[in-house]
Amino acid sequence: MANVLDLRRRIRSVKNTRQITKAMKMVSAAKLRRAQERAMLARPYAQMLSNVLESLVRRTDLYNPQTGDVVHPLLVEREEKNVLVVVVAGDKGFAGAFNSNIVKAAQGFIDARRALGQTVDIEPVGRKARDMFRKRYPVANYEKKEEHYDNDLATHFEVIRHRAAPIEVTGDHPTMLLKIEIDEVSDMAHSIIDRYTRSEIDSVYVVYNEFKSVISQRVVVEKLLPIRKLGSHEITVAEVMSEEQRDAAAHAARTAGITITDQGESALDAEAKKFGTAEVDYIFDQEPARLFRHLMPRYVTTQIFHALLESVAAEHAARMTAMDSATSNAGDMIDALSLTMNRVRQAAITKEIIEIVSGAAAL
Secondary structure (H helix, E strand, C coil), X not given: CCCHHHHHHHHHHHHHHHXXXXXXXXXXXXXXXXXXXXXXXXXXXXXXXXXXXXXXXXXXXXXXXXXXXXXXXXXXCCCCCEEEEEEECCCCCCCCCHHHHHHHHHHHHHHHHHHCCCXXXXXXXXXXXXXXHHHHCCECEEEEEEEEECCCCEEEEEEEXXXXXXXEECCCECCCCCCCCHHHHHHHHHHHHHHHHXXXXXXXXXXXXXXXXXXXXXXXXXXXXXXXXXXXXXXXXXXXXXXXHHHHHHHHHHHHCCCCCCCCCCHHHHHHHHHCCCCCCCCCCCCHHHHHHHHHHHHHHHHHHHHHHHHHHXXXXXXXXXXXXXXXXXXXXXXXXHHHHHHHHHHHHHHHHHHHHHHHHHC
């Protein structure tokens, strides 16, 4: 059995750890408030963009009247042979099972697609996703060819991919979640759109943690391309929180002063939803077909941007919950160690008294 000095050192160590976990919990709570606010501020723009596109759909033909083909390439549905999966995980640890749940959901989706004979490309976002999938699968090999014409006055560039495995990592974005910028997200979205337009991939899925509130979040696999219905999320797989996880998240939120209810939509948002379905003949500066053609890539960018914002908020909520549980466990450990130390000290005092009494009796 440990002596009193060893127990005191261990109690001091656990107290120091508890101070660190408590501070990390408060930092995550502060970051969660900002992430929630940013996600809420991004909703009106995404909603109005969907409404404008719905209004344009009512005023333009989605199919060519002569050939019957879809007029926009992002609406074209093909047989899924090559699938792209965008996996949005976190950049740091100490968030409980947040990163492992996302990787597990992505891996299950990849295995299911491989069982159907499809090839899979992985686009990880965040350090944890990048590190995990680069250990499991090879990186895609691209060759850039350059040809010169007209006595080197004109140059043609062409990027050719050499696929070596059925599952490859086509790119990574390890620092995108540190500070989510719309320009960086737009570059990634346009890269995905170009590959879809060239028929390099037949569908695009996003795996991320959908966040509505601290106690209302789930890991989802959402289909991004092709677009079937504007303004709606096509969820193929969803894993909700357990009751135990909700109770832990609710306790952490209450102690940190975070609201646990979804703020929902405001009266202004509800009024904005009527824009796309109202029987009003809106006048657009440009032709509806041209506007629709240019706004569709922006719609995809907005969907990815919103998924990243929700994932960041969910990561901070998971870290806040994990640190709250760690702080509570540290307190329980301190109580148990203190009780053990008191028993050891009492036993030592009793032993000394017995020795003194026995010595006095012997005299």
